[in-house]
């Protein structure tokens with residue numbers, strides 16, 4: 001099973017931030033969590049060439065309804081159609097959170113600050129696309145994650161680093177994990 005999905009233990013409380021059509025959500029559910037919160041605003045945003053750009057023309061209501069329908073019989077799943085930092089949870093509630101929403105530097109940093117206090121001691125704050133950049137921003141998740149880890153004196157794990165720098169700027173699909181120890 002793919003890292004960092006294999007860090008999920010049976011009956012964990014998990015969240016995926018940025019869900020799109022719920023493909024990764026299915027893989028998370030295969031790990032048998034007790035609860036999975038799916039958080040996505042499913043709105044068009046004013047970026048160029050992202051799956052949720054206005055120009056891309058995806059029907060966000062249709063995608064949202066498809067996800068609702070896909071998981072309607074799974075009582076472990078709770079869907080939050082909201083911006084990632086507007087969703088309120090208790091502190092130290094989650095065992096595992098996966099950040100894969102807006103990949104811009106500022107948005108990733110906001111997500112890290114919002115979700116880190118919500119992770120239990122011994123839990124994991126993970127995310128995707130560590131080295132990703134696009135035409136909208138030259139600074140994506142990597143500098144945000146690196147900054148967050150440095151100022152909070154945390155330990156960062158990054159895998160798939162062999163993809164870094166091979167034709168793409170930092171590569172794609174490179175997950176990161178921050179383990180919470182306090």
Ligand SMILES: C[S@@+](CC[C@H](N)C(=O)[O-])C[C@H]1O[C@@H](n2cnc3c(N)ncnc32)[C@H](O)[C@@H]1O
Nearest residue numbers: 018019020024040041042052083084100101102
């Ligand atoms: C890369 S896709 C998620 C892919 C998904 N995790 C998967 O593996 O299939 C990014 C998603 O983040 C959502 N998104 C972007 N900005 C967001 C925000 N500020 N709050 C919540 N969701 C956001 C978009 O609507 C989009 O569905």
